[in-house]
Amino acid sequence: MPIKRNLPSFLVVGAYKSGTTALYRYFYQHPEIYMSPIKETNFFALEGSIPNYCGPGDAQAPTNRLSITHIDDYRAQFDGLSTERAIGEASPMYLYSSKAAGRIQHYLPGVRLIVILRQPAARAYSNFLHLVRDGREKIQDFEKVWAQEDKRIQANWAPIWHIRQHGFYYRQLKQYFDIFSPTQIKVVLYEDLVKRPEETLASLFDYVGVDSEFQVDFSRRPNQSGIPKNRLARGLARRLLVIPLRATGNKKMMDWGESISNYFLYKPKITYEQKKEITEFYRQDILKLQSLIDRDLTHWLA
Structure with a gap:
């Protein structure tokens, strides 16, 4: 795969709390892959802006402090490139952002995109636990947090707080299918990574153009919620x-x-009633998503 000097040949674009951190760490282990030192540079989502999110802990969080917003600084992330065959970066904000897809197409028209998706009710609950874990979410009632979302978005809380909105995968992914060839988009399900990690990683390594037989150390699970x-x-x-x-x-x-x-x-579990109600909330989006990615998602609706 031809590499444009100092810019990625592939991107992991999302979704939040669906395994993007795990993929970043697994790709980082591969000797033929160079990953950006900063995970979640957020460049294509936030180019030219000054992140100033206002939710609890947002000022100290990496999104405000570490996001890269200028192309020269973004290129510098890849100055350490040596003999690696593929260059990567992982920022789950890219899937959620309404601007990232167009910017990626502008700078990296031939890039390969990796999307990892999780059953949306389970993803939302994990997102909630992530914020509780870090001491940022003071309300420990998931349903109350769900109901607070619109007010929080209006108050400019960071995207990590947009728990409900992140689950509309069809709406977010459609913008990528509109401007990129389907051959440039590889969609992986979270359960693929959990149940068949070796097979899933081998497929991803092959997709980005590196040795697919490299054995990843799966012994540690990064970024657990709870x-x-x-x-x-x-x-x-x-x-x-x-x-x-x-x-x-x-x-x-x-x-x-x-x-x-x-x-x-x-890690407390989402209740059956909560999962059923939230899954129904996303039903139409899931049905459209399965047609878009040509994969049966009826197990998400069960």
Whole structure:
């Protein structure tokens, strides 16, 4: 695959809480792939803007602090390219953004796009737990949080808070199919990655043009959502392990620190009634999505 110097040959564009962090870490392990040092540069979503989201913790969150908004700074993310055959980046904001697809087509018309999607009710609940886990969501009633969304969007809270809106995959993905060839878009389901990780990664490696037989270390699961069993203990683990290890840039050590931190999490399940109601909310979008990607999604509706 020809590579445009200092720009990606493939992008993982979303969706939030569907395995994009895991894909980033797995791609990072591959010796023939160069991944941007910053995960979620958000460049194609936020080019030319100054991120100034106003939700709880948004000022300190990476979206406000680390997003790259100028093309020269974006190119600099790939200055470390050596002999790698593929260059990648992962920003789940790209699927949700109404501007990212057009900007990607402008800068990277031949790019390969990877989309990973999760059953939307399960995705929404994981999104909720993610915010609770980080101490940003103070309301621990999922239904109340669901009802608050419109007010939060109007108040300029960051996209991570747009729990309900993120589940409209057809609407978001259609904009990519409108301007890119279907051969440039590979859609993976979250359950593929969970149930058949080796097969799924081999297919993705082949898609981006690298050795598909490379064996990934699946022993650590990054970016787990959940509610802290002991917020003080988990906070100490993050301050003493996760944050210092992030500063080293060593992804293996970062994963180890995250696994220690995740020990202090428990993951409550969405109730049957909640999942049924929310799935029904997305029913028409799911039906249109399965036609768009030519894949049976009736198990999402079951």
